[in-house]
Amino acid sequence: MSASLPLAVSLPLLGALATTLAPRRARTLGLIAALASSAVVAWLVVAVWTQGALRVDLGGWSAPLGIGLEAGGANTLLLAMTALVALAISVHAGDYFRDRIQLGHFWPLWLLLWAALNALLLAADLFNIYVGLELLGLAGAALAALGGSRAALSASLRYLLVGLLGSMTYLLGVALIYTAYGQLDLGLLATQLTAGAAEATALALLTLGLAFKAALFPLHFWLPPTHANAPAPVSAALSALVGKVAAWLILLLWLGPFATVTAPAGATLLGLLGACGVVWGSWRALRAERLKLLAAHSTVAQIGYLFIFVPLLQGLAPGSERTTLIGALLLMALTHGFAKAAFFLAAGQVQQHAGHDRISDLGGTAQRLPATTFTLGLAGVALIGLPPSGSFIGKWLLLEAAIAQGQWWWIAPLLAGTLLAAAYVFRVLARAFNLEPTPQRFVNQGRAELPGLVLAVIAVVGLGLAAGGLWGLLEAVEVER
Amino acid sequence: MSSALDTLLPMLIVCSSLVPGAVIFLVREDSHLLRTTLNMAGALTKLVLVGVMIWGVYHEHDYESRINLAPGLDLVFAADALSVLFVTLSTVLWLVTTIYAIGYLERTPNRSRFFGFFSLCVSATVGIALAGNLLTFVICYEILTLATYPLVAHRGTPEATRGARIYLYYTLSGGALLLLGAVWLQTLAGPLDFVQGGILGALPTALHGQFQVIFVLLLAGLGVKAALVPLHGWLPQSMVAPAPVSALLHAVAVVKAGAFGIVRVVYDVYGVGLSASLGLLGLLGLLASITIVYGSLRALVQDGLKARLAYSTVSQVSYIALGTSIFGPIATVGGLVHLVHQGIMKITLFFCAGNYAETLGVHRVSQMDGVGRRMPWTTLAFSAGALGMIGIPPLAGFVSKWYLGLGAIDGGAGWVLVVLAASGLLNAAYFLPILYRAWFRAPPEQWPQEHISRRRLETRAALLWPPLVTAALCVLAGLLAAAPFSPLEWAELIARREYDR
Numbered sequence: 001m002s003a004s005l006p007l008a009v010s011l012p013l014l015g016a017l018a019t020t021l022a023p024r025r026a027r028t029l030g031l032i033a034a035l036a037s038s039a040v041v042a043w044l045v046v047a048v049w050t051q052g053a054l055r056v057d058l059g060g061w062s063a064p065l066g067i068g069l070e071a072g073g074a075n076t077l078l079l080a081m082t083a084l085v086a087l088a089i090s091v092h093a094g095d096y097f098r099d100r101i102q103l104g105h106f107w108p109l110w111l112l113l114w115a116a117l118n119a120l121l122l123a124a125d126l127f128n129i130y131v132g133l134e135l136l137g138l139a140g141a142a143l144a145a146l147g148g149s150r151a152a153l154s155a156s157l158r159y160l161l162v163g164l165l166g167s168m169t170y171l172l173g174v175a176l177i178y179t180a181y182g183q184l185d186l187g188l189l190a191t192q193l194t195a196g197a198a199e200a201t202a203l204a205l206l207t208l209g210l211a212f213k214a215a216l217f218p219l220h221f222w223l224p225p226t227h228a229n230a231p232a233p234v235s236a237a238l239s240a241l242v243g244k245v246a247a248w249l250i251l252l253l254w255l256g257p258f259a260t261v262t263a264p265a266g267a268t269l270l271g272l273l274g275a276c277g278v279v280w281g282s283w284r285a286l287r288a289e290r291l292k293l294l295a296a297h298s299t300v301a302q303i304g305y306l307f308i309f310v311p312l313l314q315g316l317a318p319g320s321e322r323t324t325l326i327g328a329l330l331l332m333a334l335t336h337g338f339a340k341a342a343f344f345l346a347a348g349q350v351q352q353h354a355g356h357d358r359i360s361d362l363g364g365t366a367q368r369l370p371a372t373t374f375t376l377g378l379a380g381v382a383l384i385g386l387p388p389s390g391s392f393i394g395k396w397l398l399l400e401a402a403i404a405q406g407q408w409w410w411i412a413p414l415l416a417g418t419l420l421a422a423a424y425v426f427r428v429l430a431r432a433f434n435l436e437p438t439p440q441r442f443v444n445q446g447r448a449e450l451p452g453l454v455l456a457v458i459a460v461v462g463l464g465l466a467a468g469g470l471w472g473l474l475e476a477v478e479v480e481r
Numbered sequence: 482m483s484s485a486l487d488t489l490l491p492m493l494i495v496c497s498s499l500v501p502g503a504v505i506f507l508v509r510e511d512s513h514l515l516r517t518t519l520n521m522a523g524a525l526t527k528l529v530l531v532g533v534m535i536w537g538v539y540h541e542h543d544y545e546s547r548i549n550l551a552p553g554l555d556l557v558f559a560a561d562a563l564s565v566l567f568v569t570l571s572t573v574l575w576l577v578t579t580i581y582a583i584g585y586l587e588r589t590p591n592r593s594r595f596f597g598f599f600s601l602c603v604s605a606t607v608g609i610a611l612a613g614n615l616l617t618f619v620i621c622y623e624i625l626t627l628a629t630y631p632l633v634a635h636r637g638t639p640e641a642t643r644g645a646r647i648y649l650y651y652t653l654s655g656g657a658l659l660l661l662g663a664v665w666l667q668t669l670a671g672p673l674d675f676v677q678g679g680i681l682g683a684l685p686t687a688l689h690g691q692f693q694v695i696f697v698l699l700l701a702g703l704g705v706k707a708a709l710v711p712l713h714g715w716l717p718q719s720m721v722a723p724a725p726v727s728a729l730l731h732a733v734a735v736v737k738a739g740a741f742g743i744v745r746v747v748y749d750v751y752g753v754g755l756s757a758s759l760g761l762l763g764l765l766g767l768l769a770s771i772t773i774v775y776g777s778l779r780a781l782v783q784d785g786l787k788a789r790l791a792y793s794t795v796s797q798v799s800y801i802a803l804g805t806s807i808f809g810p811i812a813t814v815g816g817l818v819h820l821v822h823q824g825i826m827k828i829t830l831f832f833c834a835g836n837y838a839e840t841l842g843v844h845r846v847s848q849m850d851g852v853g854r855r856m857p858w859t860t861l862a863f864s865a866g867a868l869g870m871i872g873i874p875p876l877a878g879f880v881s882k883w884y885l886g887l888g889a890i891d892g893g894a895g896w897v898l899v900v901l902a903a904s905g906l907l908n909a910a911y912f913l914p915i916l917y918r919a920w921f922r923a924p925p926e927q928w929p930q931e932h933i934s935r936r937r938l939e940t941r942a943a944l945l946w947p948p949l950v951t952a953a954l955c956v957l958a959g960l961l962a963a964a965p966f967s968p969l970e971w972a973e974l975i976a977r978r979e980y981d982r
Binding site: 320323324327328331367370374381386387388392393395396397399400403404411415418419422426430433434435436437438439440441442443464465467468470471 | 506507508509510511548549550551552553554556590591593594616619620621623624626627630631634635636637638641642645646649653654656657660661664665667668
């Protein structure tokens with residue numbers, strides 16, 4: 001059972017290697033690697049579900065010496081989301097890239113990115129996270145440049161530099177901790193860390209470094225151009241997975257090992273930045289003229305929501321209330337992940353058909369692609385947080401916690417974000433109703449349209465109505481990891 | 482009856498339109514037969530299931546489907562007398578409207594999309610009717626917004642998109658307030674299961690101030706759909722929708738969802754006693770009265786037939802809120818029975834308006850001279866609906882107004898009689914001229930746009946039968962008001978269970 005942990009990281013890595021060695025068969029090999037990696041994750045989820053949290057120390061060296069991988073409740077869920085989204089992106093990408101050279105570049109980089117994501121989610125110590133971050137940044141920047149346009153190149157170069165700056169800052173934080181404690185294992189640190197100036201500085205540096213990667217307001221400046229200019233499957237991966245994982249790592253540090261170091265003021269600051277991100281990102285999305293730019297700005301907003309949970313969780317003692325709220329946070333992250341990937345895949349489909357993605361001229365295309373428009377609509381429902389999507393339940397619980405704890409001021413950004421999101425989503429959907437002729441069928445290009453549609457249905461119906469099981473997994477396993 | 486059926490039945494009733502709806506999206510545009518089969522199969526299955534439920538609830542059987550969504554949050558569909566009243570109304574009128582819509586949309590594009598969302602819309606309405614707690618209600622209420630938006634925008638003209646956008650602005654803003662109110666109330670009172678007599682009465686009086694604020698929030702959210710003045714602005718705009726949609730919107734789905742929500746909140750969350758002692762009923766009654774008079778006044782000056790009917794809806798739906806706002810069982814009966822009566826009368830009127838437009842191109846009241854000679858059956862149905870709205874005995878509307886008036890006297894709210902009288906006069910003032918034109922004026926040389934020529938029937942059969950059936954219901958609901966299982970009897974059953982606890 002515990003073999004599934006290293007396999008979850010090494011299978012995509014092997015796939016990357018194979019697709020590099022045999023670029024002519026990249027698509028077949030890549031799909032095989034994607035299927036195998038997803039199967040391993042499915043195995044891992046079942047294992048955690050039945051046996052509780054898993055931990056593997058590579059080579060038999062236990063912490064603080066060895067490298068550990070850990071699968072608890074929360075990161076298993078994120079791992080599962082990553083696998084499903086990545087599988088959908090893999091299927092979609094096979095049809096998206098027509099160019100052989102692009103395809104040859106895409107698969108190794110994409111599988112490398114997937115391996116980095118899994119490594120980050122499973123990492124059990126601060127240094128492993130650093131390695132994962134570097135890998136993630138390099139693969140991500142190279143993928144973002146695949147579009148090949150001048151704008152895409154300059155955006156991805158900026159992304160690379162910001163990523164490096166972020167990981168350097170993070171590494172500085174790691175060094176501080178290592179100097180003071182002589183080890184970096186998250187589980188051990190949780191028992192040893194005490195409140196102090198060095199620890200607080202270290203946490204600030206770690207958070208700052210990760211905040212660059214997560215595009216937390218006001219460090220989100222690099223995100224919209226990068227995501228808007230990358231090829232659609234890449235944007236889907238960057239928006240749905242990369243940002244989410246970086247944000248999750250911040251939350252993990254704040255709620256887990258560094259919980260004793262955090263102060264209410266710091267948590268409120270994070271929440272405030274999140275709230276600013278929600279309002280600012282939604283506002284910019286509303287003003288965006290292009291569909292993919294809209295989606296990119298909305299990613300800034302969706303990341304923001306996750307940080308509003310921090311001030312509400314910070315003072316909460318372990319117990320059912322805390323588990324409920326952490327579940328709500330995860331539910332929101334998962335829903336947004338699925339929905340944002342679906343949204344980008346659909347946007348790419350629209351762009352390929354229309355030859356552009358200017359929102360004001362989308363009318364005919366939207367009417368000609370019913371399944372794609374439907375995907376945009378369903379994903380939009382999840383992004384707004386309307387029922388029955390998972391983010392609605394997440395938002396309900398978040399509002400409940402804010403009111404119950406007397407921190408009612410968080411209501412304002414939540415409602416403002418909801419209404420702004422509704423405005424920008426329906427600005428797009430309104431174009432789907434016009435007098436253009438319509439096709440006879442609902443789905444016209446299965447391989448390109450169905451992956452997005454499936455992801456959107458998971459976000460709206462699956463996570464909305466079957467979310468109860470999520471808490472089942474969280475309660476079965478120790479929550480924090 | 483087995484217990485498995487008890488836990489499944491409410492869910493099955495919701496799914497009986499949800500599943501065909503989801504499948505219809507995938508149906509090829511030109512497969513009319515398959516689509517019609519799915520539609521009718523769903524509608525008839527639902528009718529049978531609801532029949533079982535009526536029988537069960539009458540014999541005090543408990544039906545409840547419950548799914549856990551998150552800790553402390555359950556999706557509950559349950560049946561009580563009130564939900565059965567609304568579910569029956571939606572199911573019967575959905576069947577009729579589906580037939581009408583099949584006839585109305587013949588040879589137009591995007592029918593799979595239309596009927597898909599149409600079924601979703603009915604599923605959401607039925608979900609609202611069967612919602613067993615406030616969370617479920619909010620979920621279905623928002624899904625209803627989402628499902629009706631594509632129906633309002635269906636035609637794809639610039640006016641349709643504009644109307645749909647305005648509709649969305651109002652309903653989503655209202656939805657946000659409703660959500661806030663519901664969450665806030667849940668933090669104070671725990672899971673808000675609908676219980677007859679309310680659940681807030683048992684809580685400490687220190688919370689009463691917050692209850693009042695929350696009620697205003699909830700009322701703002703529900704008032705948008707119920708078209709309470711000043712939140713009614715979307716309703717006249719959304720009549721750009723195709724006639725079957727307007728019919729459904731005005732009679733069953735959207736405005737009724739708002740009114741039904743107000744009834745639920747007052748009776749089954751706050752409890753009518755607590756609502757009265759907190760002064761909330763006074764607020765509701767005031768808003769309802771203003772809306773009744775204002776809607777009628779605006780209807781008076783509209784020349785567009787659908788616009789006049791739309792303002793008439795604004796006015797008539799508030800009778801339900803008015804009945805709810807008067808403390809006393811008789812007024813409650815009046816409000817509840819009007820939930821049904823307004824539905825069947827208004828759907829008749831909209832079907833007829835659609836027939837005039839579709840057959841002759843008549844859209845305005847001023848074009849209706851002599852239309853009764855060209856389309857006697859449609860005009861007969863229209864007359865039944867219009868006279869019922871005015872409150873002429875023995876039609877359905879008379880029964881509602883009679884109980885409202887009696888209830889007002891019984892509840893010591895004499896001023897309501899003034900509102901009722903004024904509204905009755907205004908109703909007559911804007912409906913009777915239409916009837917006069919239609920029956921007694923000479924028809925013009927040529928109709929504006931005669932799409933369907935007169936053969937054996939005055940218009941297509943699928944357009945003619947639905948208004949005749951609903952018009953017959955208006956007459957029967959009035960004539961047989963005292964018969965068992967009539968809407969009135971059922972409303973009295975609900976009122977008895979609310980007040981005689």
